[in-house]
Amino acid sequence: MLGYLARRVAWLLGSLFVAGSAVFFLLRVLPGDPAVTLLAVGSSPDQISTIRHQLGTDRPVLTQYGHWLGDLVTGNLGNSLFTQTPVLDQIVGRLPVTVPLALSAFVLSIVVAVPIGVFAAVRRRGLLGVAVSTLTQLGIALPIFWIGIVVVWLVAVQWRALPPGGFPRTGWQEPGAAIQSLVLPVATLTIAQGSVLVRYVRSATLDVLSQEYVRTARSLGYSLPRALWRHGPRNGAAAVIQILGILLASSLLGTVVIESVFALPGLGSLLLTSVKARDLPIVQGAVFLMTATVLVVGLVVDLVQRLVDPRLRARA
Amino acid sequence: MTILETSGLTVTLDGQPLVHDVSFGLAAHDRIGLIGESGSGKSLTALALLGLLPPGMRTSGRILIDGQDHLGAPDRQWQRVRGRTASIVFQEPQTALDPLMPVGRQIAGPLRLHQGLNRSDAERRAIEWCDRVHLPDPARLVRALPHELSGGQRQRVALAMALACRPRILIADEPTTALDVTVQAQILALLDELIAETGVGLLFISHDLPVVAGLARHLLVMRNGRLVESGPVDDVLRRPRSGYARQLVASAATVTRLARPAAREEKKQ
Amino acid sequence: MSTPVVEAVDTVTAPATRRRPGWRSPSLVVGAALLLTVLALALGSLLWSPYALDHTDPAARLTGPSAQHWAGTDRLGRDQFTQLMLGARTAVWIGLASVAVAFAIGVPLGLLAASTGRFVENAVIAVIDIVIAFPTLLLAMLLVTVYGASTAVAISAIGIGVSAEVARLTRISASRVFTQDYVLAARTCGTRPLMILVRHVLPNIWPTLLVQATLAFGVAVIAEASLSYLGLGTPPPAPSWGRMLQEAQSTVSVAPWNVLLPGLAVAVTVVGINLLGDGLREVLDPQLRQERRAAQR
Numbered sequence: 001m002l003g004y005l006a007r008r009v010a011w012l013l014g015s016l017f018v019a020g021s022a023v024f025f026l027l028r029v030l031p032g033d034p035a036v037t038l039l040a041v042g043s044s045p046d047q048i049s050t051i052r053h054q055l056g057t058d059r060p061v062l063t064q065y066g067h068w069l070g071d072l073v074t075g076n077l078g079n080s081l082f083t084q085t086p087v088l089d090q091i092v093g094r095l096p097v098t099v100p101l102a103l104s105a106f107v108l109s110i111v112v113a114v115p116i117g118v119f120a121a122v123r124r125r126g127l128l129g130v131a132v133s134t135l136t137q138l139g140i141a142l143p144i145f146w147i148g149i150v151v152v153w154l155v156a157v158q159w160r161a162l163p164p165g166g167f168p169r170t171g172w173q174e175p176g177a178a179i180q181s182l183v184l185p186v187a188t189l190t191i192a193q194g195s196v197l198v199r200y201v202r203s204a205t206l207d208v209l210s211q212e213y214v215r216t217a218r219s220l221g222y223s224l225p226r227a228l229w230r231h232g233p234r235n236g237a238a239a240v241i242q243i244l245g246i247l248l249a250s251s252l253l254g255t256v257v258i259e260s261v262f263a264l265p266g267l268g269s270l271l272l273t274s275v276k277a278r279d280l281p282i283v284q285g286a287v288f289l290m291t292a293t294v295l296v297v298g299l300v301v302d303l304v305q306r307l308v309d310p311r312l313r314a315r316a
Numbered sequence: 317m318t319i320l321e322t323s324g325l326t327v328t329l330d331g332q333p334l335v336h337d338v339s340f341g342l343a344a345h346d347r348i349g350l351i352g353e354s355g356s357g358k359s360l361t362a363l364a365l366l367g368l369l370p371p372g373m374r375t376s377g378r379i380l381i382d383g384q385d386h387l388g389a390p391d392r393q394w395q396r397v398r399g400r401t402a403s404i405v406f407q408e409p410q411t412a413l414d415p416l417m418p419v420g421r422q423i424a425g426p427l428r429l430h431q432g433l434n435r436s437d438a439e440r441r442a443i444e445w446c447d448r449v450h451l452p453d454p455a456r457l458v459r460a461l462p463h464e465l466s467g468g469q470r471q472r473v474a475l476a477m478a479l480a481c482r483p484r485i486l487i488a489d490e491p492t493t494a495l496d497v498t499v500q501a502q503i504l505a506l507l508d509e510l511i512a513e514t515g516v517g518l519l520f521i522s523h524d525l526p527v528v529a530g531l532a533r534h535l536l537v538m539r540n541g542r543l544v545e546s547g548p549v550d551d552v553l554r555r556p557r558s559g560y561a562r563q564l565v566a567s568a569a570t571v572t573r574l575a576r577p578a579a580r581e582e583k584k585q
Numbered sequence: 586m587s588t589p590v591v592e593a594v595d596t597v598t599a600p601a602t603r604r605r606p607g608w609r610s611p612s613l614v615v616g617a618a619l620l621l622t623v624l625a626l627a628l629g630s631l632l633w634s635p636y637a638l639d640h641t642d643p644a645a646r647l648t649g650p651s652a653q654h655w656a657g658t659d660r661l662g663r664d665q666f667t668q669l670m671l672g673a674r675t676a677v678w679i680g681l682a683s684v685a686v687a688f689a690i691g692v693p694l695g696l697l698a699a700s701t702g703r704f705v706e707n708a709v710i711a712v713i714d715i716v717i718a719f720p721t722l723l724l725a726m727l728l729v730t731v732y733g734a735s736t737a738v739a740i741s742a743i744g745i746g747v748s749a750e751v752a753r754l755t756r757i758s759a760s761r762v763f764t765q766d767y768v769l770a771a772r773t774c775g776t777r778p779l780m781i782l783v784r785h786v787l788p789n790i791w792p793t794l795l796v797q798a799t800l801a802f803g804v805a806v807i808a809e810a811s812l813s814y815l816g817l818g819t820p821p822p823a824p825s826w827g828r829m830l831q832e833a834q835s836t837v838s839v840a841p842w843n844v845l846l847p848g849l850a851v852a853v854t855v856v857g858i859n860l861l862g863d864g865l866r867e868v869l870d871p872q873l874r875q876e877r878r879a880a881q882r
Binding site: 125211212213215216217218219220221222223224226230231234235309310311 | 366368371391392395396397398399400403404406408411412413414415416417425426429430461463474477478481
Binding site: 019260 | 711712714715718719720722723726727728729730731803807810811814815816817827830831833834837838841844847848851852854855856859
């Protein structure tokens with residue numbers, strides 16, 4: 001296990017290196033001068049050279065690359081082009097909105113989707129089972145922002161039950177208002193992610209149900225639900241854990257769209273406004289951090305999977 | 317006394333009969349062999365006898381267990397029969413066992429389910445059963461996972477599971493087909509020993525005539541979903557009446573004849 | 586952005602039924618019907634639309650559905666049905682182009698990994714894993730930051746994002762074929778690798794890839810809508826369902842119906858292509874076919 005851990009961590013560091021390099025080269029080596037594209041047409045040569053200096057693009061590419069990697073290791077992501085504040089501070093400042101949003105939607109969708117998915121598999125030919133399949137098919141096919149708009153219209157505009165968007169200026173100093181403003185975003189993200197998870201849980205359950213050991217259990221006098229309870233968790237877990245990793249990553253990304261729908265001042269909206277303002281350091285820093293999170297989640301998923309399935313351990 | 321009896325058992329799929337009008341009875345100490353080629357409907361018959369057919373298949377006829385008709389009975393009623401009155405051992409022990417559950421717990425499960433034993437008592441009985449099916453070092457082995465055992469050992473575990481709650485009927489559906497020939501012989505010997513000890517009525521299903529003939533006293537021959545012949549083993553082997561049974565006996569004889577010189581040649585090399 | 590969902594094949598406990606001819610697969614028929622509706626809108630817009638794209642009717646702003654404006658108008662008085670038809674064209678075009686890009690990158694990469702030795706294979710697997718971890722949306726954001734929002738950027742971002750999954754699947758299915766006995770036999774006979782690829786591998790993996798293409802198209806359509814909604818997709822005046830929704834969101838309290846149709850259009854397209862994919866899988870997948878035949882016994 002330790003040897004595996006070492007290999008897997010080395011692999012993670014390698015991936016981070018490649019991801020960091022990819023972010024760098026996508027932005028610098030592709031044709032075109034960022035400084036020119038970043039500025040409006042008709043900027044003076046002075047402005048261009050200022051920007052070039054800020055971006056460091058007046059130095060040789062390899063020097064820039066070395067600096068970028070060195071800065072990544074030390075956690076220095078540079079300064080915003082416009083506010084001149086450190087990128088890392090801006091990002092950290094946005095986390096109190098994004099992290100609760102992503103995590104609670106993630107947890108909530110597990111709590112809701114796992115039972116529904118198992119139920120839909122056991123009753124897959126019943127009316128409710130078919131209804132679940134149909135609804136989740138729709139949940140996957142509908143864009144998440146559409147779900148958000150409809151939720152806002154229904155709950156905030158028609159019933160006036162909750163605010164349609166925004167976040168208290170004082171943040172979590174007003175916990176009640178902060179929670180209120182997160183309810184609809186979390187609900188929307190849960191509907192979208194939950195639909196995906198229900199389908200995975202359903203198919204993992206169907207997979208377990210089709211296994212011969214379930215038939216063996218039934219041949220020994222177990223009812224179908226009891227046989228599923230006896231064999232389902234340990235055998236379905238590996239597949240579901242993998243999906244949970246993907247789900248956590250996509251919850252994080254979902255916040256980009258969700259924060260835009262509900263006008264929340266989180267990491268996603270920071271990224272979006274920076275993309276539109278072409279604030280290159282913020283964009284590359286936020287993109288790198290999000291990708292790094294996805295990669296770390298992948299590592300955790302792999303380790304948990306090995307703990308759950310001893311066959312994987314035996315194979316290595 | 318007959319424990320399990322079926323008459324006119326018919327299994328259909330989309331109106332097409334896969335098992336047609338099968339009738340026979342099974343009492344304690346009986347050893348019935350059911351033989352037929354793959355696709356002849358013998359495994360479906362076995363599943364039907366425990367109410368385990370996949371959804372979509374329709375059955376008709378009668379399945380009497382201790383005199384009570386179970387055909388079309390609700391699953392709740394079947395659950396009292398399965399594992400307790402009648403058990404089944406499947407062909408492939410690799411897939412019939414949960415790959416992630418220690419084998420001791422798999423044997424203990426039915427004991428806890430039917431006899432209400434607590435965890436430690438059930439565990440102790442599981443160890444006893446591992447000993448009875450001659451698994452080495454039972455106390456340690458109960459904690460092993462199926463993939464840590466050999467194919468023959470896995471089938472021994474499956475036998476222990478099936479017999480743990482002392483059923484009076486055991487259905488063995490090609491239990492040795494997936495095993496090496498030498499292991500096959502060991503499992504057959506174990507099966508012989510266990511049924512002699514427990515007096516369990518055996519329905520042994522196979523496509524392999526010599527295997528069946530060694531264990532069974534009565535033979536049922538199945539083809540295209542119908543029973544084409546039934547009688548004591550010796551009678552069927554010596555005087556097969558149906559054309560199909562004659563073919564089976566003849567080809568088994570040919571294989572045996574061909575196999576012997578081949579075996580000698582291998583030795584020479 | 587949604588992840589393609591692959592259903593487990595429900596075999597042992599599946600209702601035992603005999604195989605039906607492909608055209609009787611309900612998913613295939615319903616999926617094709619939904620998709621044809623969208624295609625009809627998209628292609629129809631080339632010949633005719635109720636109004637010109639830039640036609641505005643200041644007297645009729647935010648009207649509900651009527652005889653003049655079948656799907657109502659937006660806050661500038663633009664005809665929503667016209668926008669919807671032209672939006673279908675954008676969605677289908679970007680969807681197809683992205684899938685084409687994804688396959689042009691993914692299939693050769695996957696085949697390369699499957700047919701070469703361990704070193705190249707591992708390198709390609711590493712690249713695929715990282716690109717999978719690098720989400721389409723973020724890629725699009727990076728590209729838009731440098732090049733600005735455009736159709737080409739949307740297509741490249743979606744195409745590259747989806748290509749990783751295509752490469753992964755191609756590699757896995759091709760490796761499976763490479764280990765088959767008949768391929769070993771062909772190799773032993775000295776058949777050239779390229780020949781093996783053409784004669785054995787591609788014929789065996791194209792059904793899987795076709796099904797994957799349908800899934801990828803669905804993902805691309807949603808991605809396109811999301812990018813346009815965020816203002817990172819095809820820039821105006823080209824119409825897009827995502828931007829229609831973004832504009833309708835601001836007037837949702839007075840004109841909620843404007844939200845309904847564009848969302849429905851995305852859903853119909855994606856549900857349609859997913860059902861079509863399910864149907865194709867049922868009809869084409871040789872393994873599934875064999876298992877069904879086995880269930881007849």
